[in-house]
Amino acid sequence: MEHIDLSLVDWSRAQFALTAMYHWVFVPLTLGLSFIIAFMESIYVKTGDEKWKKTTRFWMKLFGINFAIGVATGIILEFEFGTNWSNYSWFVGDIFGAPLAIEGIMAFFMESTFIAVMFFGWDKVSKKFHLTATWLTAIGANISALWILVANAWMQNPVGMQFNPDTARMEMVNFWDVLYSPSAISKFIHTTTSGFVLAAVFVIGISSWFLLKKRHQLMAKRSMLVSSVFGIIASITLIVSGDSSARDIAKYQPVKFAAMEALYEGKTQAPLVAIGLIGKLNYDSITKDTKDDFLIKIEIPNMLSYLAFMDPNAFVPGIKDLVLGNEDYNILSVIEKIKRGYVAQQSLKLYKETEKTDKVLHEALKAKFTDSQWLNTYFRYFGYGSYYDDDSKIMESNAFKVVPPVSLTFYAFHLMVILGGHFLLLFLIVLYLVVINRIEKYKIVLYTALWTIPLVYIASQSGWIVAEVGRQPWVIQDLMTTMNAVSKIDSSSVIITFILFAVLFTGLLIAELGIMIKQIKIGPKDGGH
Amino acid sequence: MFETLSHLALQQYWWLLVSLLGALLVFLMFVQGGQTLIYTIGKSEVERAMLVNTLGRKWEFTFTTLVTFGGAFFASFPLFYSTSFGGAYWVWMIILFAFVIQAVSYEFRSRPNNLFGSKTYEIFLFVNGLIGTILIGVAVATFFTGANFYINEMNQSHWATSLHGLEALLNLHNLTLGLTIFFLARVLGLLYFINSIDDDVLYDRSVKHLFYNAIPFVVLFLIFVVWLLLRDGFAVNNETMMVYMEPFKYWHNLLSMPIVFISLFVGVIGVLYGIVVALIRKSTNGIWFSGIGTVLTVLSLFLLAGFNNTSFYPSYADMQSSLTIENSSSSKFTLTVMSYVSLLIPFVVGYIYYAWRAINKRKIDRDEMESKEIHIY
Numbered sequence: 053m054e055h056i057d058l059s060l061v062d063w064s065r066a067q068f069a070l071t072a073m074y075h076w077v078f079v080p081l082t083l084g085l086s087f088i089i090a091f092m093e094s095i096y097v098k099t100g101d102e103k104w105k106k107t108t109r110f111w112m113k114l115f116g117i118n119f120a121i122g123v124a125t126g127i128i129l130e131f132e133f134g135t136n137w138s139n140y141s142w143f144v145g146d147i148f149g150a151p152l153a154i155e156g157i158m159a160f161f162m163e164s165t166f167i168a169v170m171f172f173g174w175d176k177v178s179k180k181f182h183l184t185a186t187w188l189t190a191i192g193a194n195i196s197a198l199w200i201l202v203a204n205a206w207m208q209n210p211v212g213m214q215f216n217p218d219t220a221r222m223e224m225v226n227f228w229d230v231l232y233s234p235s236a237i238s239k240f241i242h243t244t245t246s247g248f249v250l251a252a253v254f255v256i257g258i259s260s261w262f263l264l265k266k267r268h269q270l271m272a273k274r275s276m277l278v279s280s281v282f283g284i285i286a287s288i289t290l291i292v293s294g295d296s297s298a299r300d301i302a303k304y305q306p307v308k309f310a311a312m313e314a315l316y317e318g319k320t321q322a323p324l325v326a327i328g329l330i331g332k333l334n335y336d337s338i339t340k341d342t343k344d345d346f347l348i349k350i351e352i353p354n355m356l357s358y359l360a361f362m363d364p365n366a367f368v369p370g371i372k373d374l375v376l377g378n379e380d381y382n383i384l385s386v387i388e389k390i391k392r393g394y395v396a397q398q399s400l401k402l403y404k405e406t407e408k409t410d411k412v413l414h415e416a417l418k419a420k421f422t423d424s425q426w427l428n429t430y431f432r433y434f435g436y437g438s439y440y441d442d443d444s445k446i447m448e449s450n451a452f453k454v455v456p457p458v459s460l461t462f463y464a465f466h467l468m469v470i471l472g473g474h475f476l477l478l479f480l481i482v483l484y485l486v487v488i489n490r491i492e493k494y495k496i497v498l499y500t501a502l503w504t505i506p507l508v509y510i511a512s513q514s515g516w517i518v519a520e521v522g523r524q525p526w527v528i529q530d531l532m533t534t535m536n537a538v539s540k541i542d543s544s545s546v547i548i549t550f551i552l553f554a555v556l557f558t559g560l561l562i563a564e565l566g567i568m569i570k571q572i573k574i575g576p577k578d579g580g581h
Numbered sequence: 582m583f584e585t586l587s588h589l590a591l592q593q594y595w596w597l598l599v600s601l602l603g604a605l606l607v608f609l610m611f612v613q614g615g616q617t618l619i620y621t622i623g624k625s626e627v628e629r630a631m632l633v634n635t636l637g638r639k640w641e642f643t644f645t646t647l648v649t650f651g652g653a654f655f656a657s658f659p660l661f662y663s664t665s666f667g668g669a670y671w672v673w674m675i676i677l678f679a680f681v682i683q684a685v686s687y688e689f690r691s692r693p694n695n696l697f698g699s700k701t702y703e704i705f706l707f708v709n710g711l712i713g714t715i716l717i718g719v720a721v722a723t724f725f726t727g728a729n730f731y732i733n734e735m736n737q738s739h740w741a742t743s744l745h746g747l748e749a750l751l752n753l754h755n756l757t758l759g760l761t762i763f764f765l766a767r768v769l770g771l772l773y774f775i776n777s778i779d780d781d782v783l784y785d786r787s788v789k790h791l792f793y794n795a796i797p798f799v800v801l802f803l804i805f806v807v808w809l810l811l812r813d814g815f816a817v818n819n820e821t822m823m824v825y826m827e828p829f830k831y832w833h834n835l836l837s838m839p840i841v842f843i844s845l846f847v848g849v850i851g852v853l854y855g856i857v858v859a860l861i862r863k864s865t866n867g868i869w870f871s872g873i874g875t876v877l878t879v880l881s882l883f884l885l886a887g888f889n890n891t892s893f894y895p896s897y898a899d900m901q902s903s904l905t906i907e908n909s910s911s912s913k914f915t916l917t918v919m920s921y922v923s924l925l926i927p928f929v930v931g932y933i934y935y936a937w938r939a940i941n942k943r944k945i946d947r948d949e950m951e952s953k954e955i956h957i958y
Contacts, residue, residue, distance in 0.1 A: 116688055123644065124684030128677055130651055131666055135674060138667025139737050145659025146911045153656035154922050156649030161929050164641035165936045172638055175952075177939050185936075216912070220735040221659075223912040404734045539667035540739055549674050556678070560685055563696035570694035 060543040061535050064136045067550040069520075071128045073513055074557045078122030080512050083197060083244055084251025084286070085115045086190035090183075091278050097183050107271045110576035111255065114568060116171060121564045125557060136546065140527050140537030146223045147213055147230060148203045155199035163192030197247075198240055205236035207528050208519070209304040215431060217403050217421045222531070235300045242293040245286045246515060249475055250508045252283030256482055257505040258572055260498035263491065268575050273486055280483035287476040294472070295359070301522075302360035302368070305529060308522040310371045311458045312465040313356060316344045318373040318381070321365050324355035328466065330459050338452045340376060371458070375451050386436065386451035389530075393437030396430040435531045456524040464517035471511035478504055583920040591916040592906045593888065595657035598923060600883030602650040603721070604876040607762060609643035610717075611773045611868070612636050614766025616683075616710035619703060622774060622786045630691070630950045630957070633706075635777045636770075637687040637958040638940055642933070644684060656919055660909035661894050664738040668730045669720070669746025676716045683709035687958045710766065718762030720746075722755035724886040725809060725831065727897035732904075741898040754812070757805045764798035765852075765875065772859055772868035779944035788860060795856045802849075809885075810835070815895035817905050824892055824903045834889045841884045848877030 089111050096104035130152065133141045141148070169177060169185035177185070206212075212229030213222045224230060256279050259272035302309045310316075313325055328349035354364035361368075367381055377385025399417055406414040420426045439450040478501060485491035491498070523529065527537040583591065615636045623629035655662040666673050682705040689695045690702040729741040729748060742748050749755050771791040775784060814830020817823070827833065835842050851874020859867030887893040892903035910916065943949075950957060 117692070120685050120688035123641075124681045127644070127648055127680055127684070130648055130655075131673060131677055134655065134662045134666025135670050136667070138663040141655065141667070142659055142663040142736050142738075145655060145662060146915045149652070149656030149659050149662075149911060150915050150919050150922075152652040153649075153919055156645070156652040157922055157925055157929060160645045160648060161933065164645045165933050168638055168641065168940060169936050172940050176942060181939070219912075224915045224918070227914075227918045400735075539670070540737075541667070541670050541745060542743060545670055545745060552678065556681065559696070563685070563689060566694045566696050567689060567692045570692070574693075 057543055058535075060541070060546060061538050063543050063546040063550055064538050065534060067136060067546055067553060068132060070550065070557070071125065071132060071553055072520075073516070074553075074561070075122065075125040075129055076513060076516055077509065077561070078118050078125060079197070080247035080250040081118050081254055082115070082122050082193050083247030084249070084282075085111060085118070085254065086186075086193050087248065088251055088255055088275075088279055088282060089115060090186045090190045091282065092275075093183050093186050095278075097179050103270060104274070106576050107274055110271065111275070112170070113571055117564060117568055117571065119167070121560055124560065128553070134539075136539050136541075137527070137537045138539035140532065143221050143532055143537070144207070144528060146221055147206060147210075150224065150227070151199035151203045151230075155196055159192050159196035159199065161192075162188055163196060166192060194244055197244055201240045201243055202231055202233075202236045204519075205233055205239040206230055207526075208239075208523055209233060209235040209300065210528055210531060215421060215427075215434070217400055217418060220400065220404075222528075234296070235304065238293050238297040238300055241289060242297050243515075245290040245293060246512055248286035249283055249290055249472075250512050252279040252286060252479065253475055253501075253504050253508040255279040256283070256478070257502045260501040261572070262575075264495065264498050264502070266492075269492070271576055273489075273491065276482055276486050276491065280479045280486065283475065283479035284483065287472070287479060290472060291476070294469075298359055299362070305523060306369055307371065307374050307455055308461070308518075309360065310369065310374060311456050311461040311522055312518060313368075314344055314346070314458050314462040315356070315368065315370045316342060316372050318367060318370040318378060320357065320367045321354050322356035322360075322368040323351035323353045324359060325466070326350045326352050327470070328462070330462060337449065338371065338375075338455050338458070339449070340372065342372075371455055375455065386439075386454055387447060389433040389436040390439045390447060390451065392430045393433035393435060394440035395437070396434045397437035397440075399430070433530060435526060435528070435533050435536070438533050438536055453525055456522050461518060461522040464514040464521070468511050468514040468518060471507055471514075475504065475508060475511070583917045586917075586920075588910075588913040588916070589907065591913060591920060592657075592910045594920060594923075595653075595910070595916055596887045596893070596906045597884070598926075599650070599653050599657060600880050600887070601876075602646060602653055603883055604879035606643065606646045606650050606717075607765070607879045608769065608872045608875045609639070609646050610714055610762070610766040611769030611872075612640045612643045613710040613713045613770070614763075614768065615770030615773060616706040617763075617767060618770055618774075618790065619706065621790060622771075622783060627947055627950055628780075628783060629703075631778050631780060631783065631945050631947070632774065633687065633690065633703075634950065634958050635774065635945045639773075640683065640687060644680065647680065657911055657916065658904070658906065658909045659911060660732075660736060660738075661904055663736075664730055664732065664904065664909075665720075665728065665894065668738055668740035669723075669728060669749065670740075671744070672716055672720055672746035672749060675712060676720070679709045679712040679716070683713070691958055710770075711763070714763040714766045715759035718759035719749050719755045721762075722752070722758035722805075723749050724883075724893050725812070725814070726752055726754050727815065727895040727903075729898045730896050730902060731899045732896075732902040738902075754805070754808055757801055757808065761798060761801040761805050764794050764801060767794045768798050768856060769868065769871060769875065772855060772871055775859055776865045776868045777941060777944055779946040788863075791856065791859060795860075799853070815892040815900070815903055817890045817892055817903075819890055822905075822908070824895065824900045824905075826900075830891065831885050834885045834891060837889050838884065841881045841888075844877045844884075845881035848874045848879075848881060850874065852878060 089108055092104060092108040092111065096108055166185040166188040169182065170189050173182050173185060211233045212224060212226040214225045216223045255275050259275045262268045262272040314330060329347045331345040331347045356368050357366040358364045360366065369378065369381060369383055373381065373383055375386045377383050377388065399420060403414060403417040406417065439447065439453060441447045441450060481497055482491065482501060485494055485497060525533045525535065527534045615632065619629050619632050623632045686702040686705040690699050731739045731741060768791060771787045771794065774787045810832040811829065813826045813828050815824055816827035816830050818825065852871045855867035855871025855874060858864040858870065887906050892905050894904035896902040
């Protein structure tokens, strides 16, 4: 393995995390609020009630402020695959590029064309056309999410491709396998509905503030009604898709699954940790003596086995089973995977070396890359080969490098799940109180709703931490490590761009919050319209 | 239907599409050009508001085209994407920063409590117009002048200098194209002001500055093109796929592809005609002639770079690492899938045209800036 500067990898990861997390501050609100606005405008067009129009336009204004900064933070991500993950972008470009291009052609233009009609068309186009534009903006925004999530799901569970030794990359052989991979479907549903929930909480929280201040009360209650219904439907879908996402992870990324539960020793009839506090945060490398270290935990018996395999008695492998292997359950050790991956990597290297020197061997090696048995035995562990070392002691400690940061993954997962339950409960209470028209009497509910706004952002970010931290060290599961994906630039360049992004995005976020809060205080009457 | 095409035909089809996107991007950079003229043309608050708002209704098209251009390049020629973006790191990063600050500026500029003040967001727009145009021009010029990279047998790339792309700014020929694009964008921006704003004062100033900007544009463009046709180019041997230097390569390409020759010629005439009718005939439609002319001209330049056994991203560090549309493209299968998706393009163009017309039906004027009915930047 070629020497790679560790600080380069770390800074590149830090930069990607920074920019992706900033982008994700704004995207979920766009995904959900676009639909809430479309519902509101539909009611306006249907009833002709000007107050609904005013309500629509108030939320649309907040949508616009949020959208602009979402676009600003988004362009970076598209190009960052190339600028900072150059080797990765070649390795997967044949698969990843197609969804990205489709996203550009199908979704971005739809979104940006109709958003202009939505904002500037009120007195220029017919009511119906305007409403159509609002809906198309919402649909465009959500289709934008589809393709990038398909690409992300592919990295977690690569399907529909074949390795081409001549070009040294993955090549797509079945588009539908990529698009309809179970991971892609649950990821798309789970992610977009999380945006819907976030937007519903956002609208309900701000409406609660209006009610607490006794301002714009009709608008506030109407907005709460629309959003709580939307929120309930979205929450239920969110929970169902989260459940199927978890099963996909148990199946395709078992180490991530074990880390989500901080499960070191595999168990049959495994209980689910509902709430837990880990004693020592495991940032140091794990060894075969590491044990779980819960100070407190409340468990639900058999639940984890059921969650993972729909069978309360099933065996759920722990981190140590997965790293050290477990013959009883037919789990290959990581050392074995490293050795096999190394064979695959060496075969590729030899294939390249013999291209001009030894035609016979070259052809024989080429045949391996189409032999499904060889691919299944060796090539599927290709990425593990990067951990190979002639010194078996080093290799043994390397084996534990396939485990992601356990505490972070565990906490992010549990925070997300607990908060998800809280949101559903809040929507149900709000809907009930709005329907019986007594919501303004329950200040505690209004305050809770207001303070749930920051919580929903935390839950949303946690979801991505589970997905992206939990799959480390892989950038493509089992095939390419994050370390091998990075662009070979000097780490000082990355440090500088990291700082520039951090300063710029933080400044813009503060500006955005200032503008947003000001517009909320101004309320639906005026403020630039 | 696309399955029957050869891999090479698909590569050519996608080079054509990427080129077309690049050409549309340069035309749509009238937004960037206009942004550098807000204070030159707008002398009062309301005048500047009209300028910002007329550009503000279009900036997203430019932005989206840039994003799609990048996405399409990644999808169809991933080796270019991984080599250039990962290697010429600083050039692309600076371009990206220039577009990040643009994206918030329209929405935030006139909002109360916007932290940095309107002036800052106007400066952001200016910076975007200045740096965005010049650096994109410089980056595209390296398609002809070459870049500084190596590619290994695993198709992984290494940049040969720690300047990481900034070295392209030291090349005079690259800079000529950068500045050409800058002045072209300003010319187009002025033509767009003339077309979309109904205001005598702004009209007069725009016409005056059109003249001032057209002169450097024409001079720089001529220098760039004549220099291009005279210089040695990176040619590819059809049989061995070896890259070698060929004198007058781009001139030869022009002669071997008469359609490109015609397109370039018509394009240049179109750009000039648009400027002339706006200056002399007081026409407000100059943007359409110059716009279509720009698209044809830029398209032709891209085709000169990629077609006729030419390396479109040559390496002067290691000539055999140079990228061609054949050695840098996606697999035949992926290009076929994407080609089906490309059938949606006419539909996309159709609704953009429809929405554009709906919004531009009425020109921007002073009254509209006071209106409460629409979203004002």
